[in-house]
Amino acid sequence: xxxxxxxxxxxxxxxxxxxxxxxxxxxxxxxxxxxxxxxxxxxxxxxxxxxxxxxxxxxxxxxxxxxxxxxxxxxxxxxxxxxxxxxxxxxxxxxxxxxxxxxxxxxxxxxxxxxxxxxxxxxxxxxxxxxxxxxxxxxxxxxxxxxxxxxxxxxxxxxxxxxxxxxxxxxxxxxxxxxxxxxxxxxxxxxxxxxxxxxxxxxxxxxxxxxxxxxxxxxxxxxxxxxxxxxxxxxxxxxxxxxxxxxxxxxxxxxxxxxxxxxxxxxxxxxxxxxxxxxxxxxxxxxxxxxxxxxxxxxxxxxxxxxxxxxxxxxxxxxxxxxxxxxxxxxxxxxxxxxxxxxxxxxxxxxxxxxxxxxxxxxxxxxxxxxxxxxxxxxxxxxxxxxxxxxxxxxxxxxxxxxxxxxxxxxxxxxxxxxxxxxxxxxxxxxxxxxxxxxxxxxxxxxxxxxxxxxxxxxxxxxxxxxxxx
Numbered sequence: 001x002x003x004x005x006x007x008x009x010x011x012x013x014x015x016x017x018x019x020x021x022x023x024x025x026x027x028x029x030x031x032x033x034x035x036x037x038x039x040x041x042x043x044x045x046x047x048x049x050x051x052x053x054x055x056x057x058x059x060x061x062x063x064x065x066x067x068x069x070x071x072x073x074x075x076x077x078x079x080x081x082x083x084x085x086x087x088x089x090x091x092x093x094x095x096x097x098x099x100x101x102x103x104x105x106x107x108x109x110x111x112x113x114x115x116x117x118x119x120x121x122x123x124x125x126x127x128x129x130x131x132x133x134x135x136x137x138x139x140x141x142x143x144x145x146x147x148x149x150x151x152x153x154x155x156x157x158x159x160x161x162x163x164x165x166x167x168x169x170x171x172x173x174x175x176x177x178x179x180x181x182x183x184x185x186x187x188x189x190x191x192x193x194x195x196x197x198x199x200x201x202x203x204x205x206x207x208x209x210x211x212x213x214x215x216x217x218x219x220x221x222x223x224x225x226x227x228x229x230x231x232x233x234x235x236x237x238x239x240x241x242x243x244x245x246x247x248x249x250x251x252x253x254x255x256x257x258x259x260x261x262x263x264x265x266x267x268x269x270x271x272x273x274x275x276x277x278x279x280x281x282x283x284x285x286x287x288x289x290x291x292x293x294x295x296x297x298x299x300x301x302x303x304x305x306x307x308x309x310x311x312x313x314x315x316x317x318x319x320x321x322x323x324x325x326x327x328x329x330x331x332x333x334x335x336x337x338x339x340x341x342x343x344x345x346x347x348x349x350x351x352x353x354x355x356x357x358x359x360x361x362x363x364x365x366x367x368x369x370x371x372x373x374x375x376x377x378x379x380x381x382x383x384x385x386x387x388x389x390x391x392x393x394x395x396x397x398x399x400x401x402x403x404x405x406x407x408x409x410x411x412x413x414x415x416x417x418x419x420x421x422x423x424x425x426x427x428x429x430x431x432x433x434x435x436x437x438x439x440x441x442x443x444x445x446x447x448x449x450x451x452x453x454x455x456x457x458x459x460x461x462x463x464x465x466x467x468x469x470x
Contacts, residue, residue, distance in 0.1 A: 304365055385410060421437075
């Protein structure tokens with residue numbers, strides 16, 4: 001028989017409560033039944049009958065059922081999905097799933113005790129270092145939930161820095177889901193998001209700031225909340241939702257003139273294997289989605305929120321930042337240098353309520369960047385661009401019109417010929433998903449589709465699509 005001392009070292013057991021257990025607990029709390037614990041729930045909303053559950057299945061029956069359900073999805077592994085729109089299919093080197101599934105990575109928790117968490121802390125430090133090199137900035141956090149929440153957090157930084165401001169200007173070409181996240185963050189706090197419209201070339205129209213200047217010159221709105229003093233930041237995405245590359249340097253010049261922050265976001269991290277780094281173009285804060293860095297699409301998540309900036313904003317960044325130091329013996333060591341969140345400091349002084357970085361995904365991205373290296377990133381980015389250019393040419397041959405002449409990276413918008421919507425549905429039966437209709441997000445762009453091609457598509461894949469569309 002086990003002694004009480006031995007039991008302390010046994011693995012935790014998960015056992016359901018017996019009826020006797022429940023009676024004893026209710027006696028302590030002074031309730032007659034479990035229902036008495038929930039008086040705040042109106043009776044109309046309580047379940048009063050047995051749950052309608054399917055009959056139990058054996059393990060092999062359940063596996064067969066799940067496989068049948070999964071076969072109905074248009075997953076990239078078995079279909080040719082010519083869609084990006086914030087989630088991109090890329091080759092993942094086989095070394096990454098092997099390494100990331102090791103227990104010391106897979107089960108690692110928050111490194112509160114640096115003396116026993118040096119491996120985790122070094123991994124985060126290396127991730128931060130490579131992200132700043134990729135984006136041309138000086139400091140990076142230990143990652144966030146996803147690109148959308150990272151962008152919302154960046155805008156909150158700008159509002160805290162400019163205390164009298166109640167608005168931020170956000171391009172309407174920022175990913176629609178990210179703009180919805182921003183609204184969810186800002187509106188309950190009394191802030192407003194001003195959406196900057198798109199120009200005919202597929203980039204952001206910045207004339208809003210010209211009109212504001214004119215109002216001030218004409219003596220209008222000098223003291224109104226609609227004036228320039230009420231804007232805290234400009235946020236643009238590049239490449240934007242249409243795939244077009246924005247002029248971040250121009251956005252920065254406007255931001256400097258108005259004394260507001262310039263925030264650059266992205267959904268396709270690999271674009272910066274070719275494009276100029278947003279940090280080098282003057283962006284104060286750069287945020288985005290890191291899914292392309294070795295992380296599987298997984299039907300839309302989880303993602304990896306990246307946030308990086310110049311050093312002057314290091315104490316404003318939410319979440320964690322790992323730094324390198326020296327121990328008493330002069331050897332390198334890694335510690336949580338800054339943690340501006342409510343779990344470490346007084347809640348009212350915290351810059352964010354984020355409690356967990358996406359540690360495993362950040363480690364995945366770090367391993368991916370270290371595996372492919374600087375030259376590899378550039379080669380993969382060039383492949384993405386070249387494949388997309390080939391797809392663009394083939395779609396034009398098939399009767400599609402390119403919507404915008406502005407340079408793009410690996411996705412672009414086309415106007416489809418009549419009858420394409422029906423053809424697109426029929427192609428799904430052949431395991432081809434031909435673009436994404438963007439009319440839902442931009443009602444004026446009826447019959448317009450967003451197409452994407454990455455390094456995972458072969459020349460034959462693209463020619464097969466073009467042949468079907470002809």
